[in-house]
Amino acid sequence: MEKKFLGQRIKRNEDPRILTGRAKYMADITYHNMLHAAFLRSDYPHAKLNSVDISAALEIPGVIAVYTAEDLGDLWHPGPVLVPAPHSIPGIKANSRTQIPIVKDIIHHQGEVIAMVVAENRYIAEDALAVIIVDSDPLPAVENIEDALKPDSPLVHEELGTNLATYVRQERGNFAEIKTKADYVLQQRFVMDRGGAGAMENRGFCANWEEDSQQLTIHCNTQSPSGLRNSMAAWFGIPEQRVRVVVPFVGGAFGPKVMTNQPEEVLCTFASIKLNRPIKWLEDRSENFIGTTAERMQVHDCEITFNKDGKVLGIRDSFLYDTGAFNPYTATIPLNTQTHTTGLYNIPVFLTEFTSVFTNKMIVSPVRGAGRTYGVFVMERMLDMVARQLDQDPTYIREINLIPADAKFPLETGIIAQDFAQFVLDSGNYPAVLKKAKDMIGYDDFKKNIQPKLRAEGKFIGIGLVLFTENTGVGPYEGAKITVGNSGKVFASSIYGTQGQGHFTVFAQIVADQIGCRVEDVIVETGDTDKFAWGTGTFASRGATVLGNAYHHTAKLVRAKILATASRLFNVPEDELELGDGVVRIADVPEKFIKMGDLATKANPMRGTIKPGTEPGLEATGFYAPPYGATAYGAAAAILEVDPISFNIKFHKFVFVDDCGTVINPMILDGQLHGGIQMGIGNSYFEKLVYDENAQLLNGSLMDYLIPRATDMPSKMEIGHLNTPSPLNPLGIKGVGESGTIPIPPLYCQAIEDAFNLPGLFISEVPLSPSVVYQLVENAKSKKQGELL
Amino acid sequence: MSDLMDIKVTVNGTVYQRSVEPRMLLSDFIRFEIGLGGTHVGCEHGVCGTCTILFDGQPQRSCITFAVQADGHSIETVESLGTPEKMNPLQEAFQEKHGAQCGFCTPGILMTMKAFLKENPHPTEEEIREGIDGNLCRCTGYQNIIESVKLASEKMSHSGSK
Amino acid sequence: MKPASFAYFSPKSLDEALANIAEVGDDGGKILAGGQSLVPAMNFRMAQPTALVDLNEIQELFYIKPTDTGGLVIGAMTRDRTVELDSLVKKRAPIIPECLYWMAHPTIRNRGTFGGALAHSDPAGQLPVVAVVMNFNFHIQSKDADRWSGADDFFVSVYTTCLEADEILTGIEVPAMTKMSGYSYKQVSRQTGESALLGVATLLSLDDAGIVKDCRIAYMGVAEKPVMAMEAMAMLNGNQPSDELITEAIEATVKGELDPGADIHASVEYRLHLARTLGAASVKEAVIRAAKQE
Structure with missing residues (x-):
């Protein structure tokens, strides 16, 4: 009987190195003749740059070079569009502006690079930044996305004549018509504001151009090693095969590290070629707040139509989306919003349109949750509006609007997703997830027996329960190469970004199941483009689904080679062989076996002859491409208490139920959810990038930008699972990386409203803060009933 | 300079x-x-x-x-602390309970907890939570860190190790 | 985020330190105590002292001693964590460990110093407001002078004290708490260890008849330095501390004496709400504690 590792709680292969401080991260990359870069960044969000005087900087001992835009010559140009506009959608408007490596004439956002210093060390480099003199004239800045589209607004890109970046309208059914047939139509404005990714490790990049061998080696904590290789190859006219990207251990990413063609990448590579020396840049926390990317600023104008029985007939959602100063990622985020709004609900009519707007703020690119969060936010909030209008329990309104368990999956939604394919719900049992969450949180008991008592004691304690979907595992593809080596170790390489998700273990589990070896004997490598060349990158919760299935498929190819080779060797049919514990044996004659390493040696003989057409070795390369994304879903529920003095929040109970199909490693799965929930809590109550009216960031440090700490979290996140395998891929996997984050903001809103139980209290903007909730509650107290909606 | x-x-x-x-x-x-x-x-x-x-x-x-x-x-x-070949009980507990994901914040947490457990060898979950409050982690939501430290305190009190 | 260059002095004695700061103080030199606020500011290059006189190796500045009158003297370089855990401090000035619990996190308090936190004069600092309420006495020395300052004079404004460029805060005298005195320190911050949004320190005594005397209340987070709640103190002193009176007294201060500002974490209205609710809670706690001393 062969042992199965899939589904087992297996300790991580990577931990011994991580836990002993031996794992190497970007800051550990070093060359003996390495130089250090630092960047002068704009203080102004919008300005005309007149001149940059670098003479004093060049005088400082230890400063090797200072570069400004003119030094780049023909290499100065905007970066490529990373994700194209969804041109198949009729009526689309698309204006594209991508970031430039270094400011030449117009500064478009605070933090944009004006000059680069290369020095013996970072201390000296920063001394040099301090003496560079910039002459610039500030221009009126575009901060507010609603004002940005008014005719008298300043323009981020003057030559466009507008701040409109993208407009997309998608409609299922006819909203105008359904609106006339419904018993009720409610309208509401919703706002979600910006938050950062906040990985503990900032970005880092090290370029080493070796003139003699014409080889460029890049170390970077990117989420997309292949994307970075391809972009640097294209930018500098070097064949990809001469560009090697190596990704060391990465200290978290959560989205922004997927960006390529960032100014620092281009400039470090440029400087390395120019100086023929390795150049390293480690982003510091200050730079991270203004010079990387962030997410989450949307303003929604929504309508929901429903009948008095609570059945929703249709939804309209018209929203604005802040894309920042440039839009290399075009519409991934707002398309995610569009596909995740009606989610797991049966909403016959859906009109969704967005206008993406340029502002003088840091570029927006996906951050964990990536647009899905807003869709879920407005939908869940609108269902709460329906519940309140009809004086029904919120979970009842959800229950009667869910897609039923016996629906004929796959269900087409008619809405184009971020992968430009139609968003399809592949499988699931939505009523079951609602029921499980209700049971786990003890919903009915709390409402009926517990809450009334606590309310009588004067406590502000409320319950919330919300549902969500997460479209995961989108294409285009991933691939892997697996080799059984002479040592018996299995080398399983791919090109992907790995930032703590346990890839070195979960992929090893998948491979070990096919090869018949121990999990710790599978060495997974995801970060060296010289070991494997083909892949796309870490985004959209696609690692387990897309790369996992690529590993599975490839391991099966290797397994076939193992069986064929051993069959020839033992002269028995393949079906009489068994793989396990690192050996191949004849099932009925257990003492007759060969170690996997010895078999690998035999499969690659150094002398003699082999059958013509035989591929040497126990090695295969394989790929997996999904037709469209697999959709995970789930529910979050909480009982929380608001402190009447501080308005800080304490959780009494926190429940999360998730269906991500087949589970690879339950321990790692729960860990992914825990971290996602933490970020969702940040997005709800702590984390907000605050800009003044001139688009200047007011809280660019961890002293003022608050990431949830241990004492801010529920004392226990109870995790429940359903397992509906996805029919889209052989392993039945759906992704999970972003699930934890997605439903938390509407959960907070619903539970806080329930805690105060004031008719006039309805929360439509996040992130919240104690001060904001205090104000909302005070306003609600002075409102009369009926003023709410 | x-x-x-x-x-x-x-x-x-x-x-x-x-x-x-x-x-x-x-x-x-x-x-x-x-x-x-x-x-x-x-x-x-x-x-x-x-x-x-x-x-x-x-x-x-x-x-x-x-x-x-x-x-x-x-x-x-x-x-x-320990080596990859022979981790100490605190590190072993972090592996068993999945107390590290990307591992970037982990060394700071391990060193903070080393001193914490020396001062308080049998902490409650609440005390551990307060004990790691000064360390940010973006991956774990802290739950498995707390369970790791709890397990480490149990391991260390059995073995008498520090 | 690397600091600019500076000249570094690590004197081994106070005399040596006073000589060092006399030399560099007027030219932008600064004292380095625990550095838990100064060094971050230097890493951001918001502070660029030309020289640092580091007091960390001066053993004579690390002490906690009882005074004959029932108070304490604390050496300026005594680590905050040492003060927090000290049994004598707990006995003679329990409000101090109570407020130190809120100061950043233990790892910061392991390095941060008692004198440093006072000399930093952070408007959201825990120790300055307690210093005002308890009326700490500050021992200030320079090469040529030796003086004492009361808390009222010591704190001038945001990050500004009465210390001259060549002076060092060397010790802090904590007056004795009177018999039957109650105390309370309360604050609200968005996260444990993060900057306080508002805090209140209260000290009062009850006489045998349960009448309030020697009441002192001060707020932090509402102005550039701690603000004494003079109106509330006047209304409470000499009276029975009923819940109604406490509410009324605090309301008088909130209406008449507090003029907090708004920032990204707290609106004016929210701060006023905190001032009301925390203020009343603090006085009530102090009353209960005073009553228990009987």
């Missing part, structure tokens, strides 16, 4: 003599002068806790202390 100063610092039991600029941060000294990369740097303003080391046995932030201030003092870093 100001004059270099000669300092003598004991790191993980070994005495190192170096000449450094007064402004060199202790975190940079440990990483780049001594070559011990396990001490990570997350914010350089004392908030995230990633760079926490033991300074004369006490957890302190190495990013907001100057290397010259460590002259004549003793530093312990994550490298003083």
Whole structure:
């Protein structure tokens, strides 16, 4: 009987190195003749740059070079569009502006690079930044996305004549018509504001151009090693095969590290070629707040139509989306919003349109949750509006609007997703997830027996329960190469970004199941483009689904080679062989076996002859491409208490139920959810990038930008699972990386409203803060009933 | 640039003599002068806790202390705990309970917890939660860190190890 | 985020330190105590002292001693964590460990110093407001002078004290708490260890008849330095501390004496709400504690 590792709680292969401080991260990359870069960044969000005087900087001992835009010559140009506009959608408007490596004439956002210093060390480099003199004239800045589209607004890109970046309208059914047939139509404005990714490790990049061998080696904590290789190859006219990207251990990413063609990448590579020396840049926390990317600023104008029985007939959602100063990622985020709004609900009519707007703020690119969060936010909030209008329990309104368990999956939604394919719900049992969450949180008991008592004691304690979907595992593809080596170790390489998700273990589990070896004997490598060349990158919760299935498929190819080779060797049919514990044996004659390493040696003989057409070795390369994304879903529920003095929040109970199909490693799965929930809590109550009216960031440090700490979290996140395998891929996997984050903001809103139980209290903007909730509650107290909606 | 100063610092039991600029941060000294990369740097303003080391046995932030201030003092870093081949009970507990994901904040948490468990060998979950409150982690939501520390305290009280 | 260059002095004695700061103080030199606020500011290059006189090796500045009158003297370089855990401090000035619990996190308090936190004069600092309420006495020395300052004079404004460029805060005298005195320190911050949004320190005594006397209340987070709640103190002193009176007294201060500002974490209205609710809670706690001393 062969042992199965899939589904087992297996300790991580990577931990011994991580836990002993031996794992190497970007800051550990070093060359003996390495130089250090630092960047002068704009203080102004919008300005005309007149001149940059670098003479004093060049005088400082230890400063090797200072570069400004003119030094780049023909290499100065905007970066490529990373994700194209969804041109198949009729009526689309698309204006594209991508970031430039270094400011030449117009500064478009605070933090944009004006000059680069290369020095013996970072201390000296920063001394040099301090003496560079910039002459610039500030221009009126575009901060507010609603004002940005008014005719008298300043323009981020003057030559466009507008701040409109993208407009997309998608409609299922006819909203105008359904609106006339419904018993009720409610309208509401919703706002979600910006938050950062906040990985503990900032970005880092090290370029080493070796003139003699014409080889460029890049170390970077990117989420997309292949994307970075391809972009640097294209930018500098070097064949990809001469560009090697190596990704060391990465200290978290959560989205922004997927960006390529960032100014620092281009400039470090440029400087390395120019100086023929390795150049390293480690982003510091200050730079991270203004010079990387962030997410989450949307303003929604929504309508929901429903009948008095609570059945929703249709939804309209018209929203604005802040894309920042440039839009290399075009519409991934707002398309995610569009596909995740009606989610797991049966909403016959859906009109969704967005206008993406340029502002003088840091570029927006996906951050964990990536647009899905807003869709879920407005939908869940609108269902709460329906519940309140009809004086029904919120979970009842959800229950009667869910897609039923016996629906004929796959269900087409008619809405184009971020992968430009139609968003399809592949499988699931939505009523079951609602029921499980209700049971786990003890919903009915709390409402009926517990809450009334606590309310009588004067406590502000409320319950919330919300549902969500997460479209995961989108294409285009991933691939892997697996080799059984002479040592018996299995080398399983791919090109992907790995930032703590346990890839070195979960992929090893998948491979070990096919090869018949121990999990710790599978060495997974995801970060060296010289070991494997083909892949796309870490985004959209696609690692387990897309790369996992690529590993599975490839391991099966290797397994076939193992069986064929051993069959020839033992002269028995393949079906009489068994793989396990690192050996191949004849099932009925257990003492007759060969170690996997010895078999690998035999499969690659150094002398003699082999059958013509035989591929040497126990090695295969394989790929997996999904037709469209697999959709995970789930529910979050909480009982929380608001402190009447501080308005800080304490959780009494926190429940999360998730269906991500087949589970690879339950321990790692729960860990992914825990971290996602933490970020969702940040997005709800702590984390907000605050800009003044001139688009200047007011809280660019961890002293003022608050990431949830241990004492801010529920004392226990109870995790429940359903397992509906996805029919889209052989392993039945759906992704999970972003699930934890997605439903938390509407959960907070619903539970806080329930805690105060004031008719006039309805929360439509996040992130919240104690001060904001205090104000909302005070306003609600002075409102009369009926003023709410 | 100001004059270099000669300092003598004991790191993980070994005495190192170096000449450094007064402004060199202790975190940079440990990483780049001594070559011990396990001490990570997350914010350089004392908030995230990633760079926490033991300074004369006490957890302190190495990013907001100057290397010259460590002259004549003793530093312990994550490298003083176990090795990949033989982790110490605290590290083993972090593996068993999945207390680390990306691992970037982990060395700071391990060093903070080493001192914490010495002071409080049998902590409650609530005490552990307060004990790691000064260390930011973006991956784990802290739940498995707390369970790891709890398990470590149990392991250590059985084996009598510190 | 690397600091600019500076000259570094690490004196081994106070005399040496006073000589050092006399030399560099007027030219932008600064004292380095625990550095838990100064060094971050230097890493951001918001502070660029030309020289640092580091007091960390001066053993004579690390002490906690009882005074004959029932108070304490605390050496300026005594680590905050040492003060927090000290049994004598707990006995003679329990409000101090109570407020130190809120100061950042233990790892910061392991390095941060008692004198440093006072000399930093952070408007959201825990120790300054307690210093005002308890009326700490500050021992200030320079090469040529030696003086004492009361808390009222010591704190001038945001990050500004009465210390001259060549002076060092060397010790802090904590007056004795009177018999039957109650105390309370309360604060609200968005996260444990993060900057306080508002805090209140209260000290009062009850006489045998349960009448309030020697009441002192001060707020932090509402102005550039701690603000004494003079109106509330006047209304409470000499009276029975009923819940109604406490509410009324605090309301008088909130209406008449507090003029907090708004920032990204707290609106004016929210701060006023905190001032009301925390203020009343603090006085009530102090009353209960005073009553228990009987």
